[in-house]
Amino acid sequence: MSQREIVQRNYDKQASTYVTRKHLQTANLNRLLNILFTQPQVPLEGTLLDVGCGDGILLDVLMARFPALPYRYQGIDLSPEMIRIAQELHRTPGCFDVCDAENLPFEDDSQDLVISNSVFHWLNVPEQGITPEAAIREVSRILRKDGKFALSIAGFGTTMRFLKAYRNVMDRLIANGKLMDNTFYRSDPIGSMNLHTAVNMLLSSDFRIDFAHLEYEPVIYESPLKFAEVVEAYGYDVFLNLVLESEKPDVWCSIVKEFEHSLQAGTYVHDQYMIYVVATRK
Numbered sequence: 001m002s003q004r005e006i007v008q009r010n011y012d013k014q015a016s017t018y019v020t021r022k023h024l025q026t027a028n029l030n031r032l033l034n035i036l037f038t039q040p041q042v043p044l045e046g047t048l049l050d051v052g053c054g055d056g057i058l059l060d061v062l063m064a065r066f067p068a069l070p071y072r073y074q075g076i077d078l079s080p081e082m083i084r085i086a087q088e089l090h091r092t093p094g095c096f097d098v099c100d101a102e103n104l105p106f107e108d109d110s111q112d113l114v115i116s117n118s119v120f121h122w123l124n125v126p127e128q129g130i131t132p133e134a135a136i137r138e139v140s141r142i143l144r145k146d147g148k149f150a151l152s153i154a155g156f157g158t159t160m161r162f163l164k165a166y167r168n169v170m171d172r173l174i175a176n177g178k179l180m181d182n183t184f185y186r187s188d189p190i191g192s193m194n195l196h197t198a199v200n201m202l203l204s205s206d207f208r209i210d211f212a213h214l215e216y217e218p219v220i221y222e223s224p225l226k227f228a229e230v231v232e233a234y235g236y237d238v239f240l241n242l243v244l245e246s247e248k249p250d251v252w253c254s255i256v257k258e259f260e261h262s263l264q265a266g267t268y269v270h271d272q273y274m275i276y277v278v279a280t281r282k
């Protein structure tokens with residue numbers, strides 16, 4: 001299965017739970033917009049493309065910010081189920097479409113603003129030579145000169161303690177010959193990136209960087225279990241992609257147990273690192 005298929009399947013299956021557990025992404029989105037709207041010369045009207053729009057939360061947040069939405073908004077997402085939910089929630093026919101960030105059905109220089117919240121790490125599989133570069137070039141193609149691109153990406157270091165538990169369980173499965181294909185094993189299925197990698201990709205795709213920060217944004221959960229529920233809603237099928245369907249529930253249980261046992265009881269501080277970038281199309 002290709003990375004596209006894995007991610008699409010993940011979000012198709014998780015869509016209904018994702019929409020009730022997206023507080024992390026909503027906070028990231030608000031932070032990204034606060035950064036964007038304090039940059040100089042941000043287009044305040046015209047066309048706006050939301051890449052990896054999910055359930056269309058950006059449209060809601062923008063409508064709450066602007067009394068009359070000054071943009072012609074369009075959201076695209078790889079997951080048909082996410083798009084179905086976005087259409088159902090917004091009842092704005094034509095605003096949401098299924099498509100891949102690497103192949104955007106828009107004319108060259110046609111967009112004034114592109115926003116993408118918490119998406120581009122899903123296009124980052126360095127172990128298989130897959131990077132978000134093709135999608136960044138696509139955004140560069142459709143943005144007009146001086147158009148802006150604002151994006152947030154999971155930063156390297158995110159969720160290390162959960163990843164450690166995941167790796168311990170995967171190591172045991174690999175040792176026992178239980179994975180479907182060891183060659184596709186990934187030690188970080190989220191695809192978190194370094195800041196300089198993200199910046200270099202934008203620089204080599206005709207962008208100028210206005211703002212680029214890696215921020216540590218710890219989030220407190222009532223317990224490790226509550227955090228594990230959020231990871232489950234976010235990436236169950238991505239994490240378990242190499243596990244037989246019938247064994248997924250047990251394997252997930254083992255990862256969560258391993259994670260809980262590695263920690264003290266009580267509240268859990270999620271180690272979240274986020275990259276925020278605003279770039280201008282040269």
Ligand SMILES: C[S@@+](CC[C@H](N)C(=O)[O-])C[C@H]1O[C@@H](n2cnc3c(N)ncnc32)[C@H](O)[C@@H]1O
Nearest residue numbers: 011025052053054077078079100101117119122
């Ligand atoms: C963490 S969710 C973020 C959704 C939304 N931007 C938000 O702020 O809630 C990531 C989204 O990216 C979408 N996605 C992942 N890879 C994609 C691709 N290649 N093209 C378009 N969308 C993609 C997923 O389907 C999912 O809806």
